[in-house]
Amino acid sequence: MQLLLVKRHSKKDFEIVSVDSKEILFMNSYNGQINYQLRDGTILNPPSTFEEHERVLLSENFAKSDRCYVVNMDNVEFYDEQRLRLFFDPEPVDKVAPSAPVSLSRADVVAGVRTASADGNNQTKLKAIKIWP
Numbered sequence: 001m002q003l004l005l006v007k008r009h010s011k012k013d014f015e016i017v018s019v020d021s022k023e024i025l026f027m028n029s030y031n032g033q034i035n036y037q038l039r040d041g042t043i044l045n046p047p048s049t050f051e052e053h054e055r056v057l058l059s060e061n062f063a064k065s066d067r068c069y070v071v072n073m074d075n076v077e078f079y080d081e082q083r084l085r086l087f088f089d090p091e092p093v094d095k096v097a098p099s100a101p102v103s104l105s106r107a108d109v110v111a112g113v114r115t116a117s118a119d120g121n122n123q124t125k126l127k128a129i130k131i132w133p
Contacts (some may be wrong), residue, residue: 001060005036005044011121021060025075026100027053027117029068037098055083079113086110
């Protein structure tokens with residue numbers, strides 16, 4: 001699915017870009033501003049509400065992992081059970097790797113994602129991924 005999003009260069013300078021939903025890692029809301037994190041590191045800021053974007057994305061394979069995060073489950077590679085974070089690289093090696101939080105109330109969203117347990121062993125859960133409405 002293609003989405004039209006705003007790419008801001010400054011407060012007054014922007015362009016409208018078409019983005020394939022497969023390129024989106026996650027969308028979040030911070031201080032009332034929506035941010036899309038893309039696979040290539042680009043961050044886009046569309047001028048509309050979180051709820052409007054959430055409604056569109058949840059029709060794809062996106063899931064709400066936290067109050068302010070909607071995650072593309074197709075791009076999730078790794079779940080850290082200790083830090084309650086989803087990562088988009090198979091082996092996240094640093095603290096700046098793109099990631100999204102998972103709230104305890106939405107922990108079933110990560111079922112089926114490869115995890116690292118407290119003892120450091122990697123394992124894969126075999127449950128189906130639940131998409132939150």
